[in-house]
């Protein structure tokens with residue numbers, strides 16, 4: 429199903445409430461399964477968090493987590509440490525191509541019993557839950573931080589806690605820090621020094637029994653892009669956010685200054701305003717710490733007609749799709765010249781954007797949402813538009829609130 433986005437201009441002022449961060453939600457849902465007295469507010473309404481909730485409550489033998497990477501990785505660790513529980517974790521066609529070997533190896537070294545059912549190194553996997561007795565393991569930290577967060581999330585429930593040694597350059601570090609911060613908030617002790625993370629076992633009551641998830645910063649990125657592509661003076665207010673966020677994607681506020689977007693905190697809302705400041709001609713960003721906003725930034729640059737060079741993108745190749753190739757294909761359709769490597773993208777200055785192009789989304793929510801703001805510049809069509817529900821089910825409703833015009 430394709431949505432036709434008509435060339436639109438949005439209201440001068442609007443207000444949007446974005447659902448809870450799916451990253452924070454999926455961590456806290458797992459902690460809640462370990463410590464049922466924990467109450468969690470503003471849980472994400474994303475498909476990925478729904479899948480996580482259902483899986484944790486399920487007594488079935490086969491659990492299908494569809495496209496949800498965090499759910500796949502976090503639940504692997506969770507079920508592996510649940511003595512007596514036997515499950516098969518499976519997922520979408522793409523999930524069966526997304527690597528999980530580093531996590532499975534680490535868990536098996538800790539005493540787990542996990543095996544592959546189809547392709548070595550990828551889901552589906554069979555897990556025979558065990559009491560994990562060992563407490564030290566080393567793993568490669570350069571492929572996905574989700575493997576590390578998965579181990580950290582179950583660590584406090586292990587008899588002796590966990591000492592994790594991270595080998596190589598650590599990717600997506602803010603997500604690891606987010607995990608550690610949430611553990612600390614509920615009273616689990618951790619240290620992180622010189623590539624070694626230690627998590628102490630938790631035996632006493634929780635320090636905090638109730639936590640509220642901050643709204644999702646990756647979802648906020650699409651509104652930063654919309655404001656960047658709108659006339660001077662356009663304002664969009666987003667809630668509910670914290671000035672000091674656990675989410676690495678909050679770096680958006682800094683990055684989008686280059687695109688003329690002012691972000692003003694007003695209590696727990698952020699007022700985004702397109703300022704008078706002229707936009708940079710060419711930008712460069714290292715996105716190792718915030719890979720999920722790469723697509724948004726690349727498309728904003730196309731819309732503004734500026735050059736961008738984005739680096740630190742090696743994890744994009746193993747996400748919902750190969751996002752580097754997907755971006756190259758779709759930006760080219762719009763008339764852009766773009767070069768990609770295994771970990772970078774260069775988009776050259778493009779003065780004219782092709783109209784009425786059909787953007788393919790590759791089962792990737794962020795392809796649909798990153799390209800949608802271009803409707804402020806031209807007519808465009810987005811294929812399989814409901815793909816957005818992976819992280820942001822009400823995305824199109826919220827765009828309509830802003831004044832976007834479309835036909836489904």
Ligand SMILES: O=C(O)C1=C[C@@H](OP(=O)(O)O)[C@@H](O)[C@H](O)C1
Nearest residue numbers: 451498572573574600603720743
């Ligand atoms: O831990 C998390 O919640 C996430 C970590 C990141 O993955 P990688 O560590 O694989 O880059 C990010 O891309 C993903 O959307 C969510």
Ligand SMILES: C=C(OP(=O)(O)O)C(=O)O
Nearest residue numbers: 495496497498720747748
């Ligand atoms: C990469 C993402 O999610 P996951 O890895 O959890 O599927 C994402 O939401 O952009």
